[in-house]
Structures are given as structure tokens and as C-alpha cells.
Amino acid sequence: MKFLEPYSLARCAGTLLALVVTLAACTGGDPQALVTQARGDLARGDFKQAIIQAKTALQRMPDLPEARYLLGVALLRTGDAAGAEAELRRALALGFAAATVAPALAQAMLAQGLQTRLIAEFADTVLDQTADLASLKTSLATAYALEGDAQASQAALSAALTADPHYAPALLMRARALAGQNDVEGALAVLDSIIARTPANHQAWQAKGDLLRPSKGKGDEALAAYRKVLEIKPDHVAAHVALLTLLLAQDKLVDAAAQLGKLKSLSPNQPQTRYFETLLAYQQDDFQRAGELSRQLLVLAPTDLRSLQLAGATALQVNDLVQAQAHLERVVRAAPQARLARQLLVSAYLRTGQGGKALDTLLPMLQGGEPDAATSALAGDVYRRTGDIKKAEAYLARAAKLAPKDARARTSLALTHLAAGRRDEGLGELQDVAASDSDITADLALIGTHLLNRDFDRAFKAIDGLEKKLPGMPQAASLRGRALMLQGDAVGARKSLERALAIAPAYFQAADGLATLDMAEKKPEYARKRFDAMLAKDPNNVHALLALARVRAASAAPSSEVADLIGRAVKVKPAATTPRLMLVTFHVQRNELAQAMAAAQEGVAANPSSAMLLDALGRVQQASGELRRAITTYTKAVAQQPQTVLLHMRLAGAQLADKDKAAAAASLRKALNIQPDLIEAQVELIALAVDSKDFKAALDLARTVQKQRPKQAVGYLLEADLATAQKKFDDALAVLRAGLKVVPAPDLARQMHSTLRASGKGDEADRFAAAWLKEQPTDALFRLYLGDLAIARNDLLAAERLYASVSQLDPTNAIAFNNLAWVSGKLKRSEAVAFAERAVALSPDYAGAMDTLAILLSDKGGYTKALAWENKALLLQPQNSLFRLNLAKIHLKGGQKDLAQVELAQLAKLGDKFQAQAEVARLLKLP
Secondary structure, X not given: OOOOOOOOHHHHHHHHHHHHHHHHHHXXXXXXXXXXXXXXXHHHOOHHHHHHHHHHHHHHOOOOHHHHHHHHHHHHHOOOHHHHHHHHHHHHHOOOOHHHHHHHHHHHHHHOOOHHHHHHHHOOOOOOOHHHHHHHHHHHHHHHHHHOOXXXXXXXXXXXXXXXXXXXXXXXXXXXXXXXXXXXXXXXHHHHHHHHHOOOOHHHHHHHHHHHOOOOOOHHHHHHHHHHHHHHOOOOHHHHHHHHHHHHHOOOHHHHHHHHHHHHHHOOOOHHHHHHHHHHHHHOOOHHHHHHXXXXXXXXXXXXXXXXXXXXXXXXXXXXXXXXXXXXXXXHHHOOOOHHHHHHHHHHHHHOOOHHHHHHHHHHHHOOOOOOHHHHHHHHHHHHHOOOHHHHHHHHHHHHHHOOOOHHHHHHHHHHHHHOOOHHHHHHHHHHHHHHOOOOXXXXXXXXXXXXXXOHHHHHXXXXXXXXXXXXXXXXXXXXXXXXXXXXXXXXXXXXXXXXXHHOOOOHHHHHHHHHHHHHOOOHHHHHHHHHHHHHHOOOOHHHHHHHHHHHHHOOOOHHHHHHHHHHHHHHOOOOHHHHHHHHHHHHHOOOHHHHHHHHHHHHHHOOOOHHHHHHHHHHHHHOOOHHHHHHHHHHHHHHOOOOHHHHHHHHHHHHHOOOHHHHHHHHHHHHHHOOOOHHHHHHHHHHHHHOOOHHHHHHHHHHHHHHOOOOOHHHHHHHHHHHHOOOHHHHHHHHHHHHHHOOOHHHHHHHHHHHHHOOOHHHHHHHHHHHHHHOOOOHHHHHHHHHXXXXXXXXXXXXXXXXXXXXXXXXXXXXXXXXXXXXXXXXOOOHHHHHHHHHHHOOOOHHHHHHHHHHHHHOOOHHHHHHHHHHHHHHOOOOHHHHHHHHXXXXXXXXXXXHHHHHHHHHOOHHHOOOHHHHHHHHOOO
């Protein structure tokens, strides 16, 4: 192998010497020749080469004035204003002509923001050359404008144009001044005159595009202007940005994507480029990608308000409401006038149930002039959600007037009319919007309203209208299936829902409807398979995870399995409230208060502004006996949503439990201030008044209820109860008789019968009952009440007869069938089990019916089935000690004494808390 010789220092020096000689030969070595070349490069616009030539000349002759001047001008053209000023001042110091240097030096100072110094130095400078004078005066005009001296700026600009009427930079400034005075036509005329003389003036084309862009109907002309800029100067970033902005505004997403590619090739990692990449993904509805890009963008520009607003809007689209609020709150704090950010923030607050915050954020947009259509529509929604129907109606009516084609605003107005009780008007408006607009918002609202009113014929007609708007889509078929389910047509519903799934196999609403039918038909394995299939394709499908959790819970799956499914949904959507609320509720239903507490606390930590999660935490704290903490939590929730009556009622309940009656009364009154006819609050206040012996206040409230609800029994019942509490039975009977004349309601009849018996008028009570049954042959509730009285006096045959009549009058009454089953069991009737099974079928979550069925099955020797039903009852009501006693009895009848002893021992520990301790003690002594 031949080795290379070492690279010696002598060889290196020789090479360097040869290189120097070569370079000297290339430049001729003459500084003046280099200056000439630099002058030519500058004239051609090759500024980098001009810098090289000027610097090389200065290496040979540092005091060459023109080289310094040329270097300064070249540096100015490449953006190095500070370096340009330094070189230009050296040129002046070396004696280069001040008249030649002054215009360039003024531009360099202006580029650095040194307008005050520029004015002081050049305000009185007079130049002979018209082009130089025009340049200097234009720089002075700009400097004066920046200083806020409009008069001096205009004078300098006039001087520039007097010196050279065709000086393009001065004409550009004149055009901008005219545009600032809203003289768009005049500004365009000036720009066109520049372009006519110098068609390659890219600044004039850019200014023309900027002037045309906001003008209605001039978008295509603006696009042409920006494209002309890029034809002249392909690396002009401002033109790329303006062109991309306009394409996105016109929703020309294909062209925008192509333009974005060109911008990325020029400045791939600039925040501005990343911003447009994110915005394009957002407008393409690719919100997942937009979310990823927005996170990267905020790393580059963490305080940029445009980027924060876009990140907030993107988070709102993917339902990451906590992140959306965080970003948008930063924008609104920094720029309170940012209307779009404020509107988005209001929407985020509404979606998280924070009506109070939404209203506070909205109010600044309603001040200082009449709001536009979008703001009026938003205000209407906020007021509708916070219960101020009059203001909601006013703002929505304004929105509909300003934007008569806005289907969403018109739909919201119709819903407001429905909320105000103007049913026919609201429905008519919904029908008009649905018929006249391609948007489906009104159709969905119309269908929902008809279904709520159980007006199936109109609902099906509205669904037909929706199907015409969405041909080949699953929504109409799915809604038709849901309507048929409500109508009781399981076969038709299944057919319609299966059609929806055939159109779109991943359509959750149809799969969920079919699963509901599966569960009703006692086929939980079919429902499970549906959601398992969806999760196999999309493991992070939150809707499918939660639906499967419900199916597994209804199938008595292990608690850990159900909790794991809900927990997976929480991990997928950590900011969403629904999965967290479901997890809390699941643990509460199973009396797993420690797990419920942990889930609620984690939910509030993840979304501290969610009133719903605060409410859930408060309920768990209250159930755990932590009343003071519950009161604190409910108070926070009320602060988040001061217009939500439920939260005031929750707070009042906790305060009552804590025996703070004054605070509870205050909370109840706040609830009534929001909803004056809130019967729950009125009943509680009446009870507090009675407790404090303030019968007058209680009576006033009861009579207020009568006035508010003249065709309802509740006001009369409340006044009768007050009289009964004072042993004023005659007064109570008088109120009830008056009420029955106005409202012949079963509740009043039952109270009348009960009060007659309590006042010692048993015979009159019997006569009243007989007369009522004759007058009201279809009143099932009064018969149910009489059946309960018959059981209380151990008249089982009478109870059987009454419950049987109720089951015939109301074949869907699960309580009647359950009670009939119990009585039939006591009478040893063969139909007892069938009655209990009917009760469970009618109400699958009715734990009392499951307990009755379990006891009847046990009496017939069906230990395994009885055990299963009693355990289901206990799963729904784990604190029901009577169910646990019955479970022990079932174990005993099934020969499982050890298992019975375990249950009985638990009951014995309850002591006086369980009234059937004598029965427990007797069973514990059994051999």
C-alpha cells in the first residue's frame, strides 16, 4: 500500500499563497476597480456581491470614501441598518459628498427607529439634486408621522413631490395617507400611476393588494396584485403572507396549501409560517392536527395573541374546554378588545355550564353601541341559558333582524319562545327555519320538541324533512329509530337503527339505540358485542367506553371492570366532565365513598371551573358527613353559576343538614329570586317557617303557590298540611274541599280521606272514598293508596282487589304489580311470582320489585334465582338493611347458614339504626 505524504506546513503555506495570488488576479488588486465593480453590483441589485467588493477594496485602502458609502448603501439594502449608518458616517468623515450620503443615512436612521435624531439632523438640510432631495424629504415625512406631527409630515411629503413628482416612495406614502382618509379611489389612482411608470415596483403592487384586500368584491384583484409582487420578487415574505391570508379568508384551501408550501421553503421554522400551517389545518377541519401544531406553535411564540387565540379555538373544537379557557382567558386579559377571543371564551364558559362567567365576559361587548348580529345571537344564548328569557328574546330578535338568513339565531329565538311558554309560535318558527334553510339546527330542535311532546306524527314528518337535507346520511334513520322506540315499536325501531348503521357502521347513536333494545330484550351480550366491535376499531372512543360501562354495570359485572372502562374514558378526555361525573356517580351508587371522593377531587383538580364537578364533589362530601367542606364546595359552585337554581338548592340542603337554618333560608330565597315558582324551594321555606312557628309566613307562601299554580293541587295541599300541623282539621278540610272543586286531583282526594280519618271522621272518610271511586272510575293512584291502607289494617283480600284494579287501569304501573305480588305471596296465590316478574320488567331498576321477586322465589325453593335477584337489589341499594335481612333469610332457606350468619352479624352491628333487631336476634339463635 502506498502511503500519502504528510500535509506539511510548507505545502499549506504554498497553497494559501497561490490562493491569494489567484484572488488578486481575479480582482485585479486595484481598489478603484473594486469600487467600480461594487457600484455596478449595487445598480443591478446584487447587494451581497457589492458588499464583498466594497469590503475587499477597503482591505486594500481603508480610507476610500466611496467604498465606505457603497458598503453602507449595500448594508442598508440587506437590512443591516445599524451597520449601514456606521459606514455612511465614516464616508462623511472621509469627505464623501454629504448631499449624496444624507438620503441613505436618513433611511438607515429611520429603519432603526431613530426618527427624533433624524429630524434634528436633517430638518433644515437643502440638497441640489432633486432625486436626493425627494428621498430625504420622504424620510422626514415618515419621521414626522411617527412622531405624530401630521402637519410637518404633510409639508415634507409635499416638498418631496415638488422636488420629484414621480418619486415612487413619496407617492407610496401619499397613497397610504389617502387610504387613511378612506379615499380608496384616490389611493388606487396614485398606486396605478406608480405602476404605469415602474411596472416592476413590487412595493406599489404590495400596497395595491393591501388596499384592495378589505374591499368587498375586490378579493381576486388583491390576489392578482400579490401574485405580481411575487413574480417581481419571489422571496417577498410579506406578499406570501398576505396572499396566504386572503386565500384562507376566501376558503380556497387547495391554493392556500400550495402557497403555504412556498412560504415554508422561504422560512420553514418561523412562528408566522407555523401559525398559517395551524390555521390551514383548522380550516380543513383537521382539528387533531391543528391541536398538535398549535402546541408546537406556542413553544415558538408562547405570548403571541394570534397563536393563543387559534390554540383556544382549536381546543374548543376538540372539546378540550379547560385548555380552551386557559388560552382564551390569556388573550382577553392581554387584549380586552379582542372580540373573537371574547366570543369564543363565552362559548367555552357556556359549554362548561359557567353561565355567570359567560355573562360577565359577554357584557363588555354589549356596551358602547349596538352589538352586531353575531354578538346579539351570542347574548341571546347566554341569557337563555341563565334564565333571563326576556333579554334572550330581545337579543335574539335583534340578531334575526340583522341577519335574517342566520338559521342558528332564528332557531335560538324559536327555542326562547318555547321556553317562554309560547308553544305554537316557537314551533311555527322552527318549522319556517327548517323549511327555508339548509342548516339542520332547526330540524333537530323541531324533532326534539315534537318527541318531548310525544307528538309522533309531526316528529316523523320533521324527520322526513331532515332526510331530504341529508340524503345518504345516518342521522334521519337513527332519529326515526329513536322515535319508534319512544312509541313502543321495538321491531320498527330496530329496523330503522340497523339501516342507520348500514349507512355508517361507526355511527354511535344508532349502535347505542340498538344496544338499548338489546338490553330491554335481556340480551346484554349483544349490546356488549356492539361496543366491543367499535372499540376494536377505535380503542379511544369515549362514547363507546361509557356505553359499554353502562351495559356491564346493568349486567352486574364486577365493580372494578366497570370503573376501569369509565377510567379509560377519563384518560382519553381528561378535561371532559361527563366521564368524570359518571365515575363519581358509579362509586356513589355502590356506596364506595372513598373512591367517589377521589374521583370527584381529581375531576375538580383537572377542571376547577366546572360547576358540575364541584356539585359532584359537594354531594360526595355531604354523603360522607363532611358537611362544612360540602358547604364550601357548593359555595364555589354557586359562584361559578350564580343563576343555576339547583346549586342554590344543593347549598341549602347542606346548610339544613348542618342545622344552619338561617343560611339555608337565604340560599332558598336566592333560588326563588331566580325562579319565583320553584316549588322545591317554596316547600322547604314553608317547612322552615313551620319549624320556627311562623305560620303566617308559611301560609303566605302556600297561597303564593296557589296563585302561581291555580290549576294544580300542590298549593291546596301545602295549606291543608299547615292547618293539620296546627290541629286545625276543619280548616284543612275546608281548603281541600275548595281545592277539589278547582282541581279534582288524586292527591287532594287522598289528603281529604287521610285528614277525615285523622280528625276521627272514619265513616265520612269511607263515604268520601266510595263516592270518589264512583266519580273517578279511572283513578288508579287513589286505589293504590287505599290498597296500602288495607295492608296496614291487614285486610289482604281488599288490598289484593284494589291492586288488581290498579294493574288493570294502568298496566305499566310497576308499584301496583309489585304490591300485588307481595299480597298474592301472602295469600299463597300461584300468580305471585309472575306479578313480581312483571314489576321488574316494567321497571328494570326498581330494587323493591327485585327484593319481592327474590323472596317469592325463595319461598318456592328457588335458592339460586332468589339469591341473584336479591344481590341485584343490594347492588342498587347497598345501604338497604331490610334487603340484607331478606338476603340472610334466603340463605337460611337455601341451607346456607354460614352465609346467613355473615349478613346477620353485619346487621347486628347497626344496633338501634336498624329497627328489626329483634328479628335479627331471633334468626341468629336458629340452630
